[in-house]
Amino acid sequence: MQRIGVFVCWCGTNIAATVDIDTVVEAMKYEPGVVHASDYQYMCSEAGQSKIKQAIKEHNLTGIVVCACSPRMHETTFRKAAKAAGLNQYMVEIANIREHCAWIHKDRKEATEKAVVLARTAVAKLNLNTPLTPGESSVVKRALVIGGGIAGIQSALDIAEAGYEVDIVEKQPTIGGKMAQLDKTFPTLDCAACILTPKMVDAASHENINLYTYSEVDSVGGFVGNFNVKIRKKARSVKADICSGCGICTEKCPSRKAENEFNLGLNKRGAIYIPFAQAIPNVPVIDRDQCIKFKTGKCGLCAKVCPADAIDFSQQDEIVEKQYGAVVLATGFNPIKLDNFDEFGYSQSKDVITSLELERIMNAAGPTGGKLLRPSDNGHPHTMVFVQCVGSRDTTGCGKTYCSKICCMYTAKHAMLIREKYPDVDVHVFYIDVRTPGKNFDEFYRRAAEDYGVNYIKGMVGKVAPTNGKLLVQGSDLIADRQLVIEADMVVLATAIEPDQTAKSLATMLTASIDTNNFFTEAHPKLRPVESPTAGVFLSGVCQGPKDIPETVAQASAAAVKVIGLLSKDKLMCNPCVANSNELLCNGCSNCQHVCPYGAIDYVEKEFRAGGKTSLRRVAQVNEAICQGCGACTVVCPSGAMDLKGFTNQQIMAEVDAICR
Amino acid sequence: MHQKTQLQAETIRLISGTNTRKCMKCGKCTASCPAFAEMDISPHKFVSMVEHGEIDKLMASKSIWKCMSCFACVERCPRGVEPASIIEAVRQTVIRKQNNNYLRPENIPELLDPKIPQQALVSAFRKYSK
Amino acid sequence: MTFDYYPGCTLKTKAKDLDIHARNAALALGIELEELPEWQCCGAVYPIARDEIATRLTSVRALASARDRGRELLTLCSACHHVIKRVNNDIQTDDEIRNKVNNYLAPDIEYNGETKVVHYLEMLRDTVGFDTIREKAVKPMTGKRIGAYYGCLLLRPNNVMAFDNPENPTIMEDFIRALGAEPVLYPYRNECCGGYVAMDDKNLAAQKCKNITSSALERDVDMLITACPLCMYNLDINTNTAEETKLPIYYFTELLAQVLDI
């Protein structure tokens, strides 16, 4: 028989205002197995924990129930306290009477009744608890970073600096990501390349960092500390180890039809190309869909001109299989497609562009050499209109429901830079709200309006009509309560951003969860913002939610710290709540093996003696280091042989019984 | 808010079937409206005035007779608020009162030109009369 | 293939051209249009107010009748298409409207939105195929620059009408190509002509139409096509009085019949 102690927390007024604590304590005294029940204002405080420890010793308790907040908050706290008092830490149960009860009920009587039910449910379960001992597993001292933008680079650099090996997998031919495409960065207006390329070089030259560019993750197996990853190195058709990066091939390539994706299709590139001047590695890649050699078998000019003989048309994709202790997701974002927003005329006029396209136009290495030119006729624009929130904050299903967060600031940057460089250009910004939280952000925006004379109009654009070589922008000015038409030369759309589409397949491979917008979900929105709910998988940058460069870098370093913390351990404590097969009941049907998402179940032939006879039977065995305790096997087992330690069928039935009593 | 105006606003919400609270005050409706020049109350204000219970002012507005039900505001609203449905609801509230028709049969002869399609007549009666 | 055909009020009188050429062209393209017996006027404007039941009933009668005959319901006039398609959507998605409508009409078999509503242009695209028109064109309009005028009712609201991209539609342009002519894009092709406001405020409608025609003329069009008698009235008769802006407006079916040489 257990000797159970129940501890009811007030949580100040959080619980006590809605739940009658005395009633709960009193009710618990008569529950089977309970020998002690008491309450305290803040059970999680030092004093509260001491009360628990004291009671464990005084009453010789074998287990405790704490009626308090969600176990996500303080389960660990109370387990540690119990452990310090000599109890097995799995002899602790939490009854969540705050989130599940006090916070969602208004009626005191109703809430109190429910709190009693929750408490006695925990007691009923605890009566069947047994001490559990977690197993151990090893840690591979290497991390994988998926995505080679600023987020991935920063995470990799920090991990590498701590002395651990890191591999970066980047699907593009070069690292650098979106930041490499930007012109200047807010709020200080440094040149993006000037601050990014040193980091790219650092990453490439770091002895602990290994780059897999033009590569993708094919599959992921294993678990925290022991991920097994297959990386597909796509065929570049250029031998990277021989190529000197001279670039002759890219100059001589006769195919010039491919849209230059680095410049967002604003100009063309060859079939063999290096995305941009500072690309790392500085090795070209052949776009096989565009290459004349691959399409017709003729040409091969690049191979002829290559002084190093590095062109290899026969190169195949290569699969590399490696082990990692931790994975950092840094898959980044893309602007959304604008098909659903043709009222802005994006598909009807070349002079309607996205903000990222404007970055390329403003960039000295861009298609116009940094000169602000209208794409339609390379003329100088006199009036420019910026439209904010294009596809953001849209609940109709055409766009994204969330705020893309970076647009207010980069639009202020664009407006300011244009007014600075070309004072003759009138700049109008249509905004719904200007959102500038961040150090020196609002000052930056106000500078655009006050010092640079950018015309901010509270309102939205309803239609952009290309007419007579101009763009008639029909919008509203809500402060003046009027409709206005601006004759513009260029319209720039602050297009919503969305997670890169690789996020979805990676989420499946890693069993990391994504939200309805395909952003990776963090383990806790406030307290564990850089961890995914899957152990050993960490989040860095916009793949977790919209954020600007400073935030991205901060999160990247935070993720790196988490990885370093993990890799610095020699052994990992496994979750002891794993599946366990009762071999006497097991039929050997293999159903559990079929459903196990982790491949944690094997079958063995075993001898059993019963009634003086020996028989050979096929039974399931669980590899406790691999089992994640999901419980799928327990549900599918037809004979009830499979059970989950800490959550046995018996315990769950006891909980149900306690609720129904 | 006064009980009567509250009830009026609720009626408008019911008839229009739209939730004015979803409006984030971006003004894309007013930016899109082709009849704006003729309106005394702009489409975005219809939404906020229903929120504030100013239904009497809306009912006296000239805008309700100028809206062409072209659904540009409905199509372009990023929050699914449907200003055109609100304008329709106000218009209905007006003409459903006895003797409150905006267009009367006796006005027709002077408005008629020989080429006008009866589609226009039927539409106008549906929109302006009960 | 045979469709139940819903002509609507104006097609029997002022817009006979829209109707007669549509019937002839369909016949030539192997499509049978059987006029829905005892159809009634759709009401010309969609009753936006959710509590309006009576004004939805005529559409439901047409829809239920087509359902009983096991046919798809084909419309031609933009207004009829808009009204009938949206009422059908109400029946499909709004329990209250569906229940009330069925209570009022008490049909033998409850109408639950089973009928598919097809616009003549959708029929040309999906059933006949624009390629077939191109093949059967006897007098293609080679060299003609034609602007499509969509108006509002075919396109909006897109979540119900699902006709085409509401801000950048292509179906009429594809149709114009099938006629052998060159489609001309102009930004105001989906802006309102003024619609029924023409009854109350002719100037407002005229102003709206002027925006449309001048936008089209700026792109150097030879003519505009439309699918709506009210758009035709506003664009052609109400606006196009001054000789210098005289821009020919045709029903799209007129040109179709002409190209097929009927």
Next chain:
Amino acid sequence: MQNADREINKEKISVAEMAKQILEQGRADRLMGWKRGEFFYDNSPAVFENLSELDDFVYDLFCGSNLSKFLVKESRKDGKIAVLLKPCDRYSFNQLVKEHRIIKDNVLPVEIDCDGMLDIDKIRALGIKGIKKITVDGDQLQIDTVYGPKTCAREDVLLMKCLTCKDRVGGDRFELVKEIEAMSSVERYEFWRSELSKCIRCNACRNVCPACTCEKCVFDNDKSGIANKANTDSFEESLYHMIRAFHVAGRCTDCGECTRVCPQNIPLHLINRKIIKDLNEFYGEYQAGEDDFSKGPLTRFDLDDVEPDIVMERGGNK
């Protein structure tokens, strides 16, 4: 059938002759078939170890019972056992092989023909008493009784499971399920209550069910409080058969044994068929026991599997 390593009666000799040859030629050490019971209509499963035992062997119109389940034990004994499998029995056999319950290497499956087995209760229900002998005459049965010769249509007295035989083009096996789905929830509850309240908890359905082969059955747990009828009130009516149906869900081959053996004539197979019908609708057509290797719908996870909220939409008339 997917498996090649099977005996097939190519020469069309009688089943009894086949059985004899198998033992004579030593192709198996034992043979599982049917032996004559006390009455001509109660043939029962039996293992024959030598030729002399085969004198009691029978294969006629009353060999409805499914032999597959016995192999769970028999295949674990020394030596090889031959088993006679009617077309319908093969599904259970495959399913048990798939679940590693039958040790395949120790069994020689022998496929035999079947034209449908008879239900003695149905014959009696027609008012035919004192039956001495039954012979088949095309679609008709000639029945020799103590009251003189009688006839009846063969189709009218077939076992329930033979009416929708998987190997013949038959009627829609979900016809009755659909009727029950169409009932209101009150009617449906009443229907099942009246049927299931007849249960005397003899456990025959469980004992005969080829999907019920657990090492230890949950209903044999006397700590559960549900081990026998005396302890419970409405348990049989509401839960016993449901729990059993859930236990065999996705593995039930619809062999119909449960209904055949039920002494109270409860149409138990309908519960299983409802589950089979749902599984087919949610996960695509699947026949348990069609082969001995494929993963069933409930032991497989696909990203496009139905969401749990589908439960709200099914279940027929609310």
